Amino acid sequence: MTATADRAQDTTRTQDTARAQDTATTQDTAAATPPFNRRLIVPLLFGATLNPINSSMIAIALVPIGAAFGASPAATAWLVSALYLATAIGQPVIGRLVDRFGARPLYLVGAALVGVAGVIGTAAPSLAVLIVARVLLGFGTSAQFPAAMHTVRGEAQRTGMKTPAGILTALSISAQSTMVIGPTLGGALVGVGGWRLVFAINIPLALVCIALGARRLPKSVPTHNESRIDLMGMGLFAAMLTSLLLFLMDMSVGNLYLLVLAAAVAAVFVRIELRTGEPFIDMRIFGGNTPLLMTYLRQTLTYVLTYCFIYGFAQWLEEGRGLSASAAGLVVLPTSLTAIVMAWFTGRRNGIRSKLFAGTLSMIAASAALLALNRETAIWVLIAVGLLAGATQGMNGLANQNALFRQANAARMGTASGLLRTFQYLGAILSSAAVAIVFRTGASSGGLHELAVIMIACGALLLAVVLADRSLSLRR
Known part of the structure; x- marks a missing residue:
C-alpha cells in the first residue's frame, strides 16, 4: 500500500511539473510573439x-x-x-x-x-x-x-x-x-x-x-525580386475594362462594338499575361x-x-x-x-x-x-x-x-x-x-x-x- 501511494504521489508530482512546464512554455511563447x-x-x-x-x-x-x-x-x-x-x-x-x-x-x-x-x-x-x-x-x-x-x-x-x-x-x-x-x-x-x-x-x-x-505608416522597402512592372499588362487591362464598363453604362445595339472590343483585348491580355514572367x-x-x-x-x-x-x-x-x-x-x-x-x-x-x-x-x-x-x-x-x-x-x-x-x-x-x-x-x-x-x-x-x-x-x-x-x- 505504501509503495502504491508513493507511486501515485510521484505520478502526481510528474503531472504537476509537466503542467507547469507547459504553462511556462505557453507564457514564453506569448511573450515572444510581437504584438x-x-x-x-x-x-x-x-x-x-x-x-x-x-x-x-x-x-x-x-x-x-x-x-x-x-x-x-x-x-x-x-x-x-x-x-x-x-x-x-x-x-x-x-x-x-x-x-x-x-x-x-x-x-x-x-x-x-x-x-x-x-x-x-x-x-x-x-x-x-x-x-x-x-x-x-x-x-x-x-x-x-x-x-x-x-x-x-x-x-x-x-x-x-x-x-x-x-x-x-x-x-x-x-x-x-x-x-x-x-x-x-x-x-x-x-x-x-x-x-x-x-x-x-x-x-x-x-x-x-x-x-x-x-x-505612422512604416517606411516602405521596395521588393527587389522583380526587375520591372508589367506596363503592357496594365495597359491592356485598362483598355479591356474601359471598353466593358462603357458598354455596361449604355447597353444598346449601337455600343455592341465596345463589347466585341473588350472581348478581343481580353483574349490578348490573357495570352500575354500567361507568357510574361512577371505578369x-x-x-x-x-x-x-x-x-x-x-x-x-x-x-x-x-x-x-x-x-x-x-x-x-x-x-x-x-x-x-x-x-x-x-x-x-x-x-x-x-x-x-x-x-x-x-x-x-x-x-x-x-x-x-x-x-x-x-x-x-x-x-x-x-x-x-x-x-x-x-x-x-x-x-x-x-x-x-x-x-x-x-x-x-x-x-x-x-x-x-x-x-x-x-x-x-x-x-x-x-x-x-x-x-x-x-x-x-x-x-x-x-x-x-x-x-x-x-x-x-x-x-x-x-x-x-x-x-x-x-x-x-x-x-x-x-x-x-x-x-x-x-x-x-x-x-x-
Whole structure:
C-alpha cells in the first residue's frame, strides 16, 4: 500500500511539473510573439473610408447638381460612373504598385490626389470639370484599401497571426459602413452649404490622411525580386475594362462594338499575361484558385444589390416620395447603423458561409419589401426596409474580405485586394445601368418596383452561388 501511494504521489508530482512546464512554455511563447502595431490602425481605417464615402455621398447631390447646371439625369449619372470606372481600373493597378514599392508611398500619393480632386470639384464651373474631379477621386482613393490589406498581411506575418480578425473587422466596418453613411453625410452637406461641400469635404479628409500616413505608416522597402512592372499588362487591362464598363453604362445595339472590343483585348491580355514572367495579374493563379474566383463573383453580385438599393432607394425618396435631400439622408441613416452593428457582432466569428447566407436572405427580403412602397408609405416603414438592407452590407462585405485574405497569395495581396474592389465596382456599374433603365422617365414608384424585381433575381443568384461554393464549408 505504501509503495502504491508513493507511486501515485510521484505520478502526481510528474503531472504537476509537466503542467507547469507547459504553462511556462505557453507564457514564453506569448511573450515572444510581437504584438500587432496599433499605430497603424487609425491611418489604415481612415484611409479606407475615402473611396466608399465618395462613391455613395454623391447620391444625394445628383439632383441639385443637375439643377445647377441644367443637366439631365443621364448626364449627371456620369458623376457616378466616372468614379466607378477610375476605381475599377485603378484599384488593381495601384495594388500591384503597392506590392512592388510598399504601402506608404502609394497611400500618401493617393491621399494627395484626393485633396487636389476636392479643390477642383469645389471650384468647378461646369459638369465636365466635375466629372474630371470624380475621375481624380477614383484614382486617388484607389490606393488606400490595397495599402491597408498589404500592411495588415505584413503585420500578420510578422506577428504570426493567421487571421487578424479584429483589424479585418474594423477595416470592413470603416469601409463598408461609411459607404452607407455617405448619403446621410451628403444630404447634411447639401443642406448646410450646397452640393459643392460634397467635393470640398475631401480637402480636410486628404490632409488628415497625409498627416497620419506620414507619421505612422512604416517606411516602405521596395521588393527587389522583380526587375520591372508589367506596363503592357496594365495597359491592356485598362483598355479591356474601359471598353466593358462603357458598354455596361449604355447597353444598346449601337455600343455592341465596345463589347466585341473588350472581348478581343481580353483574349490578348490573357495570352500575354500567361507568357510574361512577371505578369501584372498572374492568370495561372486564378486557374488553380477557384475559391478566389467565387469570392470575386460573390462580391460583384453583392454590390449589384447594395448599389441598386443605395442609389435607387435614395433617388426614389427624393423624387418618388417627395423628401428633401437632407430628409432622404436621415431616412437611410439606420441602414448604416445596421451595417455597423452586424459587422461588429459577426466580425470575430469564423463563419463565412453563415454571414453570406444570412446577409443575402436579408437583402432578398428588403428587395421584396420595395414592391410595397409608394408615395404614401409611412416613414417608419421606409426605415425598416433600410434596416434589412443594412444587414447585407455589414455581413457580405466582411465575409468576402475575410475570404480573400485567406485565399489570396500573400505576395500579391495588394493586387488581389485591388481586384476585389474592381469586382465591387463592376457590380456598382451594373447596378447603375439597372437604375438608369428603370428610372428612364424619373424615379417613380413604378420604376422602384421594377428595380425590386431585378434585385430579387440577383439575390436569388447570389444565394445559389453561396450554396454551391463547397470551399466555404471548410471555413464554417
